[in-house]
Amino acid sequence: MTDTETRVHTLLEKVRTDPEPADADRLLAFFDADDPAVRRRAVEGVRVLGGYDRTFLAYAVDDFVERLDDPADQIRVDATAALGDLGEVDPDPYRDAADALAACLADDFSLVRWNALEALFHLTRSAPEAVRPHVEAIRPFLDAEAEHVREHALVSLAAVAPDRPAFVEALREPEVDVAGVPTRDGDPAPQLQDVREEQFARQRTRRRTAGRAIVAVARDDPDAVVPCADTLADRLTDRDPRVAVAAADTLFALADADPAVVRPHIDALAGRLDADAPADVRTSALRVLAVASPDTPSAVRDAVAPAVDILRDCLHDEEPAVHASAATLLALLADDDPDIVEPVTARLRALRETGDEPYVRAAAADALEAGRGV
Missing domain, CATH: 1.25.10.10 (Leucine-rich Repeat Variant)
Incomplete structure (x- = not known):
């Protein structure tokens, strides 16, 4: 050395x-x-x-x-x-x-x-x-x-x-059917099964990455993602919950910039409020509908009415943003039927007085006022 x-x-x-x-x-x-x-x-x-x-x-x-x-x-x-x-x-x-x-x-x-x-x-x-x-x-x-x-x-x-939207083409792909492999005497051929599972793993990663990418783009430049809105609405029911959440989060970013963009997809979003939907997907769809409601109140009111019990349950969620979104949609429903908020009047009063954020307290107050539960 x-x-x-x-x-x-x-x-x-x-x-x-x-x-x-x-x-x-x-x-x-x-x-x-x-x-x-x-x-x-x-x-x-x-x-x-x-x-x-x-x-x-x-x-x-x-x-x-x-x-x-x-x-x-x-x-x-x-x-x-x-x-x-x-x-x-x-x-x-x-x-x-x-x-x-x-x-x-x-x-x-x-x-x-x-x-x-x-x-x-x-x-x-x-x-x-x-x-x-x-x-x-x-x-x-x-x-x-x-x-x-x-x-x-x-x-x-x-x-x-x-051409940023081109990089979310992976979201258009249907998931690989892992079970759909050729069989030998009724059993999956082992080597083909391995190949199929590898294809599935790689595609799943690609689709999830594309989902994260499009959320980031939408927050930075929503206009670049508007052409993908139809694809995103289709992905709300994706079998992969992470892809569905990414689609809903992206639609939220688009609606936050221009609520009119999600107007054609109100029913698809409301369909994700059902109890069988993954909790994260339901939460994201709820936020989009709340943001879009001032632009299309009648359409949103009609779409979310069947999910009133879920909206009430969301008032007990851990996230303040969920409290506010649920209260906003309950206020919209209470404009037509004040009795809608009666079962959750006590909870709304608690949120109005002690909600974690000012926007939560304001949304709870609006719901109480619409339901005459001041």
């Missing part, structure tokens, strides 16, 4: 057990060393410091960027990983490195590609405009073998791609 190797090795061991701020500059001095083993230990040392305090990663961000084209594979792996570590907390310091990270998406070493994608994924939160020019470089990762890589690619594209 050369003297330089000994020094950087000793310094690396020190930061693992007894780090101090001055160690950062000591390690950075070795980033340009001729020996790749020395450079690697130096990069690793700064990452160790970053594990104690991410500000060390921000401090060394330019040095990590310079290592993105290092001839040593492992150094590129560590440099891209360091930027991803920083991105979990604050990706903004490396926003100017988007081009360099995008170049790493074509790296010969798979870990470099994946780490670069993760760093860009984090960057879409603070600087989507920096990632947008690299949409085409990200697209191939939608077909990656690793689940987390596909998810990062899909969510990144959902955030920045010009």
